[in-house]
Amino acid sequence: MYFEIDSKVRDDKGLCLLRNETHRFAEEVMRPAAKKLDRMPDPEQVIAKGSPYWNVLKEMKAMGYHRLFFHKDYGGLGLSAIEAHIILEELGWGSVGLATAIGVDQVPAGVASLFALGDVIDNLVIPWAEDTEAKFHGCWGVTEPECGSDYIMATQESFLPYVRQLHPGQVKADNSGDGWVINGPKANWLSSAPAATHAGLHVTLPPHDSLANGAFCIVPLEQKGVTKGKPIDKLGLRDDPQGDLVFDNVYIPDDYMIIRPPFYELRVGQILCLTSCFVGTIFTGLARAAFEEALEYSKNRTQGGKPICEHQSIKHKLYAMFEKVESSRYYTRKVMEHVWEKIYIEGTFDASSMHALSAQIYGKRSAFEVAHEAVQIFGGYGLTRDFLVEKLFRDARAGLIEDGTTEVLGLSAAYNIIQEYC
Numbered sequence: 325m326y327f328e329i330d331s332k333v334r335d336d337k338g339l340c341l342l343r344n345e346t347h348r349f350a351e352e353v354m355r356p357a358a359k360k361l362d363r364m365p366d367p368e369q370v371i372a373k374g375s376p377y378w379n380v381l382k383e384m385k386a387m388g389y390h391r392l393f394f395h396k397d398y399g400g401l402g403l404s405a406i407e408a409h410i411i412l413e414e415l416g417w418g419s420v421g422l423a424t425a426i427g428v429d430q431v432p433a434g435v436a437s438l439f440a441l442g443d444v445i446d447n448l449v450i451p452w453a454e455d456t457e458a459k460f461h462g463c464w465g466v467t468e469p470e471c472g473s474d475y476i477m478a479t480q481e482s483f484l485p486y487v488r489q490l491h492p493g494q495v496k497a498d499n500s501g502d503g504w505v506i507n508g509p510k511a512n513w514l515s516s517a518p519a520a521t522h523a524g525l526h527v528t529l530p531p532h533d534s535l536a537n538g539a540f541c542i543v544p545l546e547q548k549g550v551t552k553g554k555p556i557d558k559l560g561l562r563d564d565p566q567g568d569l570v571f572d573n574v575y576i577p578d579d580y581m582i583i584r585p586p587f588y589e590l591r592v593g594q595i596l597c598l599t600s601c602f603v604g605t606i607f608t609g610l611a612r613a614a615f616e617e618a619l620e621y622s623k624n625r626t627q628g629g630k631p632i633c634e635h636q637s638i639k640h641k642l643y644a645m646f647e648k649v650e651s652s653r654y655y656t657r658k659v660m661e662h663v664w665e666k667i668y669i670e671g672t673f674d675a676s677s678m679h680a681l682s683a684q685i686y687g688k689r690s691a692f693e694v695a696h697e698a699v700q701i702f703g704g705y706g707l708t709r710d711f712l713v714e715k716l717f718r719d720a721r722a723g724l725i726e727d728g729t730t731e732v733l734g735l736s737a738a739y740n741i742i743q744e745y746c
């Protein structure tokens with residue numbers, strides 16, 4: 325177990341208990357399930373009836389992890405940023421794939437808990453928060469076949485002039501009187517979509533000529549006209565299935581259109597601040613997992629007449645890995661405290677995107693660098709499926725693309741930095 329530098333945390337028995345309890349869950353429930361899911365040759369097995377995916381999802385819901393990001397007045401747990409951060413680091417330590425599944429699960433109803441008005445709160449958000457049987461399962465539909473990174477770039481308010489140079493978006497919503505009709509394809513990268521009951525979906529509104537007319541809605545996926553693709557076969561995050569969604573004249577009621585112009589860029593930018601903290605933190609957990617595996621192995625593997633941890637070059641690697649894990653924890657935690665304050669406490673929704681995006685990038689990059697060195701410390705064994713570091717390395721590699729490539733997230737942050745840094 326790692327040492328907590330933050331004395332407030334170290335002295336607070338409640339937080340230590342929270343961390344220990346979540347760690348136990350990650351070790352005893354998530355890790356064994358993630359290992360089984362990762363090794364399934366056919367990705368469809370991951371979401372088949374009786375698969376460990378469903379058991380873990382139910383157990384995560386029973387623990388309340390599916391409503392960490394809900395507003396406290398509408399089913400949220402009302403945790404502090406540090407409490408949420410401690411939980412997320414442990415979940416990422418257990419499996420970033422399953423942590424991603426519980427992250428995207430909260431997008432439809434969690435976003436509604438922050439911005440929705442009307443019946444959707446009572447009819448969907450509260451039942452979702454109270455669900456412990458995984459009757460509800462969410463996914464987040466941003467990426468489209470023709471509009472990948474462009475969608476990430478479009479979600480920053482300050483880019484409005486630039487947004488018109490981007491792809492105009494493929495999934496469109498049109499007013500049908502009492503509701504909306506949705507048409508178009510989302511890419512096969514949507515995490516948990518093959519298993520989901522609802523999507524938190526990004527669409528464009530008329531005249532559909534630009535992502536500047538973006539909107540966010542909830543779509544129940546059992547609606548007529550929805551086609552769910554099969555889970556794709558891929559490197560990394562094999563314990564969380566990705567697949568496409570296609571919409572053909574799919575109807576949703578008016579109150580399911582949660583965010584509309586002129587609030588889209590501002591509000592979605594703030595959602596990205598939350599998701600960036602989430603992703604940066606779960607990948608910090610992965611970095612710690614890889615570091616701990618490598619440290620333990622280096623004490624037990626003998627070469628050159630002594631445990632390899634006694635060789636100078638391995639010591640240098642272990643130190644650099646430790647430094648990355650610790651700095652990633654404290655940076656992502658500090659940024660999460662800021663974002664939490666602006667969204668859940670002050671309610672001003674003016675969290676700093678440049679910091680949130682950099683926390684995500686830092687966490688993901690640290691995870692990849694630490695996992696890469698962990699494989700090196702294991703030598704040939706690090707490439708075999710017998711050791712956890714092989715999975716951690718694949719998952720960390722996928723992380724450099726998940727939720728936006730690190731390059732495009734950096735580009736997006738740079739626009740903010742150039743315009744707003746003072």
Ligand SMILES: Cc1cc2nc3c(=O)[nH]c(=O)nc-3n(C[C@H](O)[C@H](O)[C@H](O)COP(=O)(O)OP(=O)(O)OC[C@H]3O[C@@H](n4cnc5c(N)ncnc54)[C@H](O)[C@@H]3O)c2cc1C
Nearest residue numbers: 464465466467472473513514515722725726727728729731
């Ligand atoms: C494991 C995993 C889980 C995912 N989960 C989800 C999900 O739940 N929901 C969802 O909507 N999406 C999800 N995605 C999709 C992910 O957000 C996209 O893959 C990502 O945003 C990149 O889009 P793309 O794959 O279309 O690549 P492209 O946008 O085609 O990019 C290709 C390359 O070009 C570079 N590039 C693109 N634009 C620029 C630019 N303007 N300047 C410089 N370089 C540029 C990129 O960095 C990249 O290297 C997931 C992806 C992965 C790998």
